[in-house]
Amino acid sequence: MSKTNKTNKTSRASKTVIVVVDGFGVGAMPDAGALRPGDLAADTCGHVLDRCRDAFGRPLRLPVLGALGLGLVHPHPDLARRTQLPVAVGRAALGYPGADTFAGHQTMMGADFSRVTVARLADHLDEVTRALTDAGHRVELLEGKPLLVVDGAVLVHDNLEADPGINWNASGRVDDLGFDGILAVARTVRAVAPVARVIAVGGHADGPLPGFVRDGDGGTIGLDTPATGFYRNGGLQVQHLGAELDHTRQLPDLAARAGVPVTLVGKAADILACEAAVRRPAVDTAEVLAHTLEAVRTDGDALVVANVQESDLAGHQQDVERYGRILEQVDAGLAALLSLLTEPGDRLIVTGDHGNDPTIGHAFHTREYVPVLIHRPGAAGVELLPDAASLADVGATAAAALGLDPTGLANGTEIRGSSARAA
Structure with a gap:
């Protein structure tokens, strides 16, 4: 050229x-x-x-x-x-x-x-839930917490490894759904998310993911990804979906x-x-x-x-x-x-x-x-x-x-x- x-x-x-x-x-x-x-x-x-x-x-x-x-x-x-x-x-x-x-x-x-926008998932639960439901997914809160369980397998949550409200994650065990399924959930969330990044994360965990959920700073709640074993068990897959x-x-x-x-x-x-x-x-x-x-x-x-x-x-x-x-x-x-x-x-x-x-x-x-x-x-x-x-x-x-x-x-x-x- x-x-x-x-x-x-x-x-x-x-x-x-x-x-x-x-x-x-x-x-x-x-x-x-x-x-x-x-x-x-x-x-x-x-x-x-x-x-x-x-x-x-x-x-x-x-x-x-x-x-x-x-x-x-x-x-x-x-x-x-x-x-x-x-x-x-x-x-x-x-x-x-x-x-x-x-x-x-x-x-x-x-x-x-x-x-x-810097925002907690808790402040946008309704629109995220609606988008996922409209896309044909089954969505529920995890034990009443502001964290979503999608199709019984993928957690949509605040990212706890960055400053509160910067990023959201869609995390799942690849054995349960496969990374393509996790990524599909993340893309639906990305379409309505006001934050800079929605990150799809899949890997092999040491147990069911709800057992690794914890409170974060600034009123956030999410998956303690390092504690899950994703980083040490091999097979980690990550895709960053940025704002448009x-x-x-x-x-x-x-x-x-x-x-x-x-x-x-x-x-x-x-x-x-x-x-x-x-x-x-x-x-x-x-x-x-x-x-x-x-x-x-x-x-x-x-x-x-x-x-x-x-x-x-x-x-x-x-x-x-x-x-x-x-x-x-x-x-x-x-x-x-x-x-x-x-x-x-x-x-x-x-x-x-x-x-x-x-x-x-x-x-x-x-x-x-x-x-x-x-x-x-x-x-x-x-x-x-x-x-x-x-x-x-x-x-x-x-x-x-x-x-x-x-x-x-x-x-x-x-x-x-x-x-x-x-x-």
Whole structure:
């Protein structure tokens, strides 16, 4: 396909790489205490640096993140306060409710998630029950609780592994119904659900699912999925059904239609839509970085969106030392990327999708600003950027770097100064 909708900033092929360090926040947003007042103290970056210095007896070794300007965004004694690299650095507000990986990535790619509702299933039981009944299912409450049992086999419930009201699940034992049956229930729920995600989950459990139901935070009730054995018994099947989006107005599709090859790496391969994209799903950080480097080494234009998931997993596990080791591993991978992204049209953007402070005292995401560190080969000096209103501004900035028109996205504004090129 010819690149007729490129703005032709440069005739040379250019590569834009977005590395999302999942759960990497740089301080609480002003509304972070709305759900949990203690979250106003959230600071994933700062607290990991502090605790790892104590645990390791040395500062974390993050020379590349320092050179990319992390210390300018988050002043900390273990981070350099100046850099010789040509970078534009700032922070971004999330631009969507709550703190969620799916909503974060959809927003970053240009979707408008600002109107997605945070809601408990209990507040929408009537419409969900009606939709399932109209679809021919048998529906009942579980022992009078605000949790639905569908066809005697599938539980429709609040997701207890994310912030209250962010996601709902449809969970079942594949031995009882099969995953296709669980997925059919989830799709019916998705059609009426106001939340960002409805997640179909199937697997092999240690017993009947009602025995693993428990109360969650914020008045939620749901299945304790880790306790069921789904994660350890093999055969786990999961499908994320997101809120309705126009994926043609997101960055991967915009780039692909312009003839720019798109590669989605790590969790980005699981949750972003683009039929033309090469997908490299992976959880292991070394594998994510290897796939990213492989995509950058190809000839011609390229858009690569990579998600480092293990940082988020460390946050959920409240494992500060693991989080610190993952950051050091990411830093080494960024060094290799910088060695390949050397031409004036290239861009490396390092950011996050939310916070996940492993010291905060709970296993949920934290609502924090995220860093926006943009390497601009050939540009002059360092530019400090104003706070971006939304992660969508990151996607718009990447579009502009590729010579695409950011107004082709549903949401987002190019960050001022971030796409400046050498004269």
